[in-house]
Amino acid sequence: MKASVWNDEKLEVLVGKLLQAGVLFSAAVVFLGAIIYLIRHGTEPITLGAFHGEPYDLRTIRGILKLARVGRGRGIIQLGLLLLVATPIARVILSIFGFAKERDHLYVALTSVVFVILLYSLLVSV
Amino acid sequence: MTILEFSVLVCAGSLVAGLVGALTGLGGGVVLVPLLTLLFKVDIHYAAGASLVSVIATSSGAAAAYVREGFSNIRIGMFLEIATTLGAIFGAHLAAHVSTHAIAIVFGLVLLFSAYFSSKPRTQAQRSLPPDRLATRLRLNGQFPEAGGSRSYNVQKVPTGWSLMFVAGGLSGLLGIGSGAMKVLAMDQAMKIPFKVSTTTSNFMIGVTAAASAGLYLKHGFIDPGLAMPVMLGVLAGSLIGARLLIHLHPKWLRLGFSLVIVALGIEMLYSGITGRI
Numbered sequence: 001m002k003a004s005v006w007n008d009e010k011l012e013v014l015v016g017k018l019l020q021a022g023v024l025f026s027a028a029v030v031f032l033g034a035i036i037y038l039i040r041h042g043t044e045p046i047t048l049g050a051f052h053g054e055p056y057d058l059r060t061i062r063g064i065l066k067l068a069r070v071g072r073g074r075g076i077i078q079l080g081l082l083l084l085v086a087t088p089i090a091r092v093i094l095s096i097f098g099f100a101k102e103r104d105h106l107y108v109a110l111t112s113v114v115f116v117i118l119l120y121s122l123l124v125s126v
Numbered sequence: 127m128t129i130l131e132f133s134v135l136v137c138a139g140s141l142v143a144g145l146v147g148a149l150t151g152l153g154g155g156v157v158l159v160p161l162l163t164l165l166f167k168v169d170i171h172y173a174a175g176a177s178l179v180s181v182i183a184t185s186s187g188a189a190a191a192y193v194r195e196g197f198s199n200i201r202i203g204m205f206l207e208i209a210t211t212l213g214a215i216f217g218a219h220l221a222a223h224v225s226t227h228a229i230a231i232v233f234g235l236v237l238l239f240s241a242y243f244s245s246k247p248r249t250q251a252q253r254s255l256p257p258d259r260l261a262t263r264l265r266l267n268g269q270f271p272e273a274g275g276s277r278s279y280n281v282q283k284v285p286t287g288w289s290l291m292f293v294a295g296g297l298s299g300l301l302g303i304g305s306g307a308m309k310v311l312a313m314d315q316a317m318k319i320p321f322k323v324s325t326t327t328s329n330f331m332i333g334v335t336a337a338a339s340a341g342l343y344l345k346h347g348f349i350d351p352g353l354a355m356p357v358m359l360g361v362l363a364g365s366l367i368g369a370r371l372l373i374h375l376h377p378k379w380l381r382l383g384f385s386l387v388i389v390a391l392g393i394e395m396l397y398s399g400i401t402g403r404i
Contacts, residue, residue, distance in 0.1 A: 016190035024187075030358060042129050051170075054347035058349075058350075074351040077351035085337050085341075088337040121211075123341070125344045
């Protein structure tokens with residue numbers, strides 16, 4: 001029991017640091033996109049009072065990658081936000097490996113269920 | 127207002143929200159949506175999208191700090207995340223189909239509940255509860271460091287807690303918030319998990335819960351990069367500063383003041399929703 005607790009903690013500390021790094025990296029990407037976006041569109045008036053929904057390319061992972069690749073500010077911001085959404089998902093994946101290493105089959109299964117639910121949500125936006 | 131002016135103002139407002147949210151432990155997300163809709167006149171769908179993104183940033187950003195304290199219980203978190211993520215997907219679907227008035231009204235009620243919950247005196251932790259059969263089979267019972275060794279706890283009422291977590295996830299998906307207060311309620315009050323363990327495990331769950339609705343938010347076009355950008359950067363900076371200060375500071379007056387702000391925003395959201403201004 002003692003060993004298992006220690007393993008949990010070691011894994012958690014590692015995952016925590018990884019998450020923090022992921023958040024800072026995604027923030028850096030968002031910031032880069034922000035600079036491009038503000039330089040190009042900073043002087044235009046803002047229009048968020050009524051909901052129109054984002055243009056199609058900013059709603060799908062494929063569209064976002066396309067826009068980010070050609071250096072569009074809004075595309076790069078969305079890419080950074082996608083990376084941010086990926087951080088908790090990475091945490092879930094790492095936890096599956098952690099539980100597998102501890103031979104905790106029950107929690108490998110339960111954590112995999114969480115992963116499948118997350119995957120479902122992401123796949124609707126491919 | 128130009129896009130540049132708007133970005134700077136929203137970023138500053140989000141920084142304050144993130145800072146105060148971290149200092150009071152109430153989370154900044156809950157005031158972000160009212161701030162954006164009432165003050166900046168942003169549509170509530172865009173506001174929820176930006177808030178949801180910032181919730182992920184604070185949860186993942188603070189993970190390392192929380193883990194070091196040794197309170198969070200990863201098994202409780204994972205098991206309950208099945209409920210919160212399913213709820214979040216349900217809530218995110220709902221967000222795309224109900225009127226903005228209805229969202230504003232639910233939001234107002236959640237704000238008032240959060241303020242009430244945070245001002246309520248904490249119930250004394252019941253010690254040495256008998257182990258529950260289901261909790262034991264799920265290996266949810268645990269221990270945490272305390273002065274002079276470690277204290278163990280036995281988790282109670284697993285089905286009740288799980289159901290409350292589904293509701294918490296649903297509110298998170300509907301409103302774009304972390305619904306930390308509701309998560310803590312489910313763990314601390316229903317499942318009798320020690321308060322410290324409940325709050326840190328809740329923080330750990332918030333990011334995963336929010337990630338479950340993020341895909342749907344993106345698909346429905348709720349996530350506007352022009353709004354999410356200043357909000358995410360502001361809240362993240364604010365919460366990181368707040369987490370640094372928190373170790374030395376326990377501002378009671380700030381907590382009280384922030385609760386009053388939440389009540390005022392809750393009433394304003396309710397009023398705006400009922401009169402159809404949102």
